[in-house]
Amino acid sequence: MEYAVETTLTVNGTRITRRIAPRVHLVDFLRDELGLTGSHIGCEHGVCGACTVRVNGEIVRGCLMLAVQADGCTVETIEGLSDSKELAPLQKAFHEHNALQCGFCTPGMLLTAQELLKSGEKPTRDEIRAHISGNYCRCTGYQAIVDAIESVINGKG
Amino acid sequence: MKAPSFAYAKAKSLAEAFDLIERPGAKILAGGQSLIPSLNMRLASPELLVDITGLKDLRGIDRRPAGLRIGALVTHSQLQRSDDVDQLAPLLLQAAAHIAHPAIRNRGTMGGSLALADPAAEYPACALALNATLVLVHRRGERRVPASKFFKGLFETDIRPGEILAAAEFPKVERSIFLELARRQGDYAIVGLAGVADASGKRIAFLGAGPTPVLAEHASRAVSLNAALEVLGRDLQPPADLYHSSATKVHLAKVLLSRAWNTLSKPH
Numbered sequence: 001m002e003y004a005v006e007t008t009l010t011v012n013g014t015r016i017t018r019r020i021a022p023r024v025h026l027v028d029f030l031r032d033e034l035g036l037t038g039s040h041i042g043c044e045h046g047v048c049g050a051c052t053v054r055v056n057g058e059i060v061r062g063c064l065m066l067a068v069q070a071d072g073c074t075v076e077t078i079e080g081l082s083d084s085k086e087l088a089p090l091q092k093a094f095h096e097h098n099a100l101q102c103g104f105c106t107p108g109m110l111l112t113a114q115e116l117l118k119s120g121e122k123p124t125r126d127e128i129r130a131h132i133s134g135n136y137c138r139c140t141g142y143q144a145i146v147d148a149i150e151s152v153i154n155g156k157g
Numbered sequence: 158m159k160a161p162s163f164a165y166a167k168a169k170s171l172a173e174a175f176d177l178i179e180r181p182g183a184k185i186l187a188g189g190q191s192l193i194p195s196l197n198m199r200l201a202s203p204e205l206l207v208d209i210t211g212l213k214d215l216r217g218i219d220r221r222p223a224g225l226r227i228g229a230l231v232t233h234s235q236l237q238r239s240d241d242v243d244q245l246a247p248l249l250l251q252a253a254a255h256i257a258h259p260a261i262r263n264r265g266t267m268g269g270s271l272a273l274a275d276p277a278a279e280y281p282a283c284a285l286a287l288n289a290t291l292v293l294v295h296r297r298g299e300r301r302v303p304a305s306k307f308f309k310g311l312f313e314t315d316i317r318p319g320e321i322l323a324a325a326e327f328p329k330v331e332r333s334i335f336l337e338l339a340r341r342q343g344d345y346a347i348v349g350l351a352g353v354a355d356a357s358g359k360r361i362a363f364l365g366a367g368p369t370p371v372l373a374e375h376a377s378r379a380v381s382l383n384a385a386l387e388v389l390g391r392d393l394q395p396p397a398d399l400y401h402s403s404a405t406k407v408h409l410a411k412v413l414l415s416r417a418w419n420t421l422s423k424p425h
Contacts, residue, residue, distance in 0.1 A: 005165055022164060023159065025193075028159070044158060045194040046193075059259060059260040060260050064189060064190055065189065066189070066193070069186075130342050
């Protein structure tokens with residue numbers, strides 16, 4: 001039993017209506033249907049954080065949300081947040097601190113880090129680590145990522 | 158992996174939700190942070206997901222004379238931001254920080270955690286320690302179940318067919334502590350402790366120490382830490398997991414009990 005559900009959502013500022021099969025995850029919809037391949041698919045069960053996107057202003061796992069659940073929602077991806085320059089300070093800091101090698105985790109890492117920056121608090125390194133604990137990076141060992149996020153928080157990004 | 162095929166319906170009212178969940182193979186979808194991974198891994202194969210996240214009756218955190226009523230759809234993040242929770246049920250606030258990661262806490266719900274009843278989950282043990290009341294709604298009204306009677310077995314609760322968990326009510330407790338041992342931040346707990354104390358005494362519950370959260374009745378009644386450590390083995394018979402024997406888990410539970418005891422024992 002499966003039928004497509006008409007779903008209207010706003011992705012990076014563009015209103016979109018599509019008929020979507022319920023089993024399709026939000027990140028698959030963004031990648032396969034809309035061609036927004038900046039959000040990556042790693043584990044597909046909520047562990048790795050590579051698929052992190054923003055829904056109604058909060059980060060979520062793109063693999064743990066059905067696309068049909070995004071009906072009426074505002075979705076932002078790495079593409080939209082790069083174009084809007086919201087992530088520019090973090091992106092510059094990641095570049096300068098060598099906080100990526102292969103880059104697979106980077107879109108999710110940036111969105112997660114940006115949520116911490118938006119909170120307006122001044123987290124410690126331990127708190128930064130706790131906040132990005134749900135985003136796996138298999139290249140860097142995290143040190144440079146924490147350095148980059150910390151530099152933006154301290155206004156040196 | 159990708160989820161198997163299923164149908165999807167978003168309930169616009171409780172009445173519609175009651176109709177939908179009676180259909181064959183129907184399963185309730187709230188935050189989906191446990192259900193969707195289990196679909197992705199093909200551990201579940203419902204025919205119909207009934208999305209209840211549009212139901213306003215299941216939202217909100219309300220102060221009541223006896224304590225706090227938390228709607229089933231309140232997310233972990235909303236709970237963490239609530240001053241009312243901070244003042245009236247700080248145990249939940251302490252516990253929420255241990256639940257997975259920010260992106261998951263933004264969608265996962267308190268009701269989902271209680272209704273799933275994962276033995277390693279945080280809120281079921283908190284509900285037991287706080288002597289919470291679970292509010293179940295059905296077509297003809299509601300049924301109120303104390304936490305001590307709600308968790309019946311591994312992933313098994315007292316929720317009957319046709320019922321939806323609407324809210325949980327937590328009495329105000331002044332002194333509380335939540336501790337958890339996990340290998341990494343946000344991992345499932347190896348073992349955890351949810352403890353509260355007031356003039357009537359201590360109530361200490363453990364997670365990850367049995368098929369359900371376990372109220373350590375003997376240890377809670379003990380007059381000293383040493384006495385409590387001595388009798389904790391009578392309260393807990395945890396099953397071994399892949400990495401920890403039953404004896405290791407009891408040992409780790411004792412470590413947590415030692416760390417928690419002073420906080421729960423200060424003069425009132």
